[in-house]
Amino acid sequence: MSLFSEKAESLIPYVPGEQPKDGVYIKLNTNENPYPPSPTVIEAIKTAVGDKLRLYPDPECSELKKVYADYMGLSEENIFVGNGSDEVLSIAFQTFFMGKKDVLMPDISYSFYPVYCSLYDVVALEIPLKEDFTIDTSDYIISNNGVIIANPNAPTSVALSRDQIEGIVAANRGRAVIVDEAYVDFGGESAVPLVNRYDNLLVISTLSKSRSLAGLRVGFAVGNKVLIEGMNRVKNSINSYPVDLLAQVGAKAAILDREYFEKTRLDIIKVRDQTTEQLLKMGYDVLPSKANFIFIKNPEKNAEYIFKKLREKKILVRYFKQERISDRLRVSIGTAEEMEAFIKALAEI
Amino acid sequence: MSLFSEKAESLIPYVPGEQPKDGVYIKLNTNENPYPPSPTVIEAIKTAVGDKLRLYPDPECSELKKVYADYMGLSEENIFVGNGSDEVLSIAFQTFFMGKKDVLMPDISYSFYPVYCSLYDVVALEIPLKEDFTIDTSDYIISNNGVIIANPNAPTSVALSRDQIEGIVAANRGRAVIVDEAYVDFGGESAVPLVNRYDNLLVISTLSKSRSLAGLRVGFAVGNKVLIEGMNRVKNSINSYPVDLLAQVGAKAAILDREYFEKTRLDIIKVRDQTTEQLLKMGYDVLPSKANFIFIKNPEKNAEYIFKKLREKKILVRYFKQERISDRLRVSIGTAEEMEAFIKALAEI
Numbered sequence: 194m195s196l197f198s199e200k201a202e203s204l205i206p207y208v209p210g211e212q213p214k215d216g217v218y219i220k221l222n223t224n225e226n227p228y229p230p231s232p233t234v235i236e237a238i239k240t241a242v243g244d245k246l247r248l249y250p251d252p253e254c255s256e257l258k259k260v261y262a263d264y265m266g267l268s269e270e271n272i273f274v275g276n277g278s279d280e281v282l283s284i285a286f287q288t289f290f291m292g293k294k295d296v297l298m299p300d301i302s303y304s305f306y307p308v309y310c311s312l313y314d315v316v317a318l319e320i321p322l323k324e325d326f327t328i329d330t331s332d333y334i335i336s337n338n339g340v341i342i343a344n345p346n347a348p349t350s351v352a353l354s355r356d357q358i359e360g361i362v363a364a365n366r367g368r369a370v371i372v373d374e375a376y377v378d379f380g381g382e383s384a385v386p387l388v389n390r391y392d393n394l395l396v397i398s399t400l401s402k403s404r405s406l407a408g409l410r411v412g413f414a415v416g417n418k419v420l421i422e423g424m425n426r427v428k429n430s431i432n433s434y435p436v437d438l439l440a441q442v443g444a445k446a447a448i449l450d451r452e453y454f455e456k457t458r459l460d461i462i463k464v465r466d467q468t469t470e471q472l473l474k475m476g477y478d479v480l481p482s483k484a485n486f487i488f489i490k491n492p493e494k495n496a497e498y499i500f501k502k503l504r505e506k507k508i509l510v511r512y513f514k515q516e517r518i519s520d521r522l523r524v525s526i527g528t529a530e531e532m533e534a535f536i537k538a539l540a541e542i
Numbered sequence: 543m544s545l546f547s548e549k550a551e552s553l554i555p556y557v558p559g560e561q562p563k564d565g566v567y568i569k570l571n572t573n574e575n576p577y578p579p580s581p582t583v584i585e586a587i588k589t590a591v592g593d594k595l596r597l598y599p600d601p602e603c604s605e606l607k608k609v610y611a612d613y614m615g616l617s618e619e620n621i622f623v624g625n626g627s628d629e630v631l632s633i634a635f636q637t638f639f640m641g642k643k644d645v646l647m648p649d650i651s652y653s654f655y656p657v658y659c660s661l662y663d664v665v666a667l668e669i670p671l672k673e674d675f676t677i678d679t680s681d682y683i684i685s686n687n688g689v690i691i692a693n694p695n696a697p698t699s700v701a702l703s704r705d706q707i708e709g710i711v712a713a714n715r716g717r718a719v720i721v722d723e724a725y726v727d728f729g730g731e732s733a734v735p736l737v738n739r740y741d742n743l744l745v746i747s748t749l750s751k752s753r754s755l756a757g758l759r760v761g762f763a764v765g766n767k768v769l770i771e772g773m774n775r776v777k778n779s780i781n782s783y784p785v786d787l788l789a790q791v792g793a794k795a796a797i798l799d800r801e802y803f804e805k806t807r808l809d810i811i812k813v814r815d816q817t818t819e820q821l822l823k824m825g826y827d828v829l830p831s832k833a834n835f836i837f838i839k840n841p842e843k844n845a846e847y848i849f850k851k852l853r854e855k856k857i858l859v860r861y862f863k864q865e866r867i868s869d870r871l872r873v874s875i876g877t878a879e880e881m882e883a884f885i886k887a888l889a890e891i
Contacts, residue, residue, distance in 0.1 A: 198642065200640055201640070239588055242588050243578070247574055247754040248561070248569070248757055249559075249572055249757065252558055276781060283781060288547060292548060309779075311779070427549075427550055430554075431628070431632045432625060433628065434756075435625050435784070437758050438758070439788050
């Protein structure tokens, strides 16, 4: 018998976008927010850094849950908190999908989903996106044991409406439908208002994108009390305190500063739409984005070639060597200045 | 089919010690350090709180690994970093034990181990501690598929020597032997110096106890490069960034401040030994502790009764309703003043 478990021998892990350490790059590769976190977040964390770090943090994240529940118009028992939405997704896969087959997901979506399937013995039934990279909701009204959809989808940036999501949720009563809304604040319609009506809907969100807090690691799941209880059972069988004291404090402040959130997310939407317009003029194909990134295709040039050339010019974007999308690049929306530099670099290539 | 996975239905999670929110208690119930973190930790985190929180943290924790490797006299490839030693343990169970039977562990040990067994389909072979709560190392020289031992053991506080640990590791070549050293800095002998000689030894440690950083969530595994690679494969299939930016920075500073670490840990050892002496005089049975807690038994009074009475007096300790140890209390070592208050309260009960 091997020293390792069978699973540990065979896993092929997720590979995150590069985090260069020298700081000379324009980073448009990991969908981070180009704006800093709200000044109230910085202030709140600085105030919290002190003697209390010797104590374990609140394992329930009660204050944070309360603030997020208020923001969502729900109650604390509808909220699950984890170490970034990746950990929340991992726990959701364990709670709802582990050991099941025929779990539906798009063939092109967040590339961490297949990794969770492999880790938790889930057999996915991958549903091809349509030619235009949209989801045909009728594809999800078939026999299954669960559904997961990113909305807006990644790396496509394309979104379903709330009504379309509701159609899928309503058709799958008794089975968990997970909607991963990491990017919803940039123009999508959140499914959270449906949570009170559908006890099979779980919505996952994060502070990494629209709250500029990728460095702090806070994600949420929102759903019916029974679903959240199940997730807590799994979470408390792994690590009682995955969200540290400072992350709890910073996250709370971020959710409370509605004004800063509105301002920065609207700025990003504006820059995204301007960038899209410029790229369309240059002949690029750009999918209609509701996210803080765009998914683009040069009509002639090879995507990997452009990716490498941009890297030489100290601009990082994301290239996926994957069927159907290897002719495209995913480009995060930076500041107006960063996007100008990006457009200029593209023009030169 | 249920909405939940079969596992999520059946799990019985770990229950951590109470974290009261009102701050009026003397907390001797979760083995936290009574001293604040080093001033250099506070300073380093305050300096790091800023715009960089918008970016993902270094998924490799490279700088932190380097500092810890230097401290341990090893190289970076021997170090794994996780969100507290609980997450590290969880990943170690997945990496080495998942799906195996006959994994050896003491019958009385950290109560999270059986929870991991249940989550990851590990069939443990629980080896009874001897009558005096020590481990008989010869019990671990039998056919098995892995070994995990807390050293010092919890909640007993009793430790094996490095030579005794080496005996177990040497007899189990080809199978992972995990030594959980959460409490080793309070008088135990670490097995880390054996890591270069035994490719089956994994040592797990934490900054929550001897570095006063329970609130920051940083734990380590130290072992042969091949073991660490396996753990990274599992970790990167769950969450690329479980240790946030501020935790990485604070942890680095904590390891670098050797002087503060030495001073506080020696203080705790001193207070522990003084408290032990007083309790022995009062007729208590106190196991010989190498940890920052003691495991005590009143010769007459019921442990649960004392636990409740202490709680009324605003002193929290830990009581385990578990066979063989339900007549004992686990008491974390606080400051000299806190332990005086504890002794006084005991005398009154």
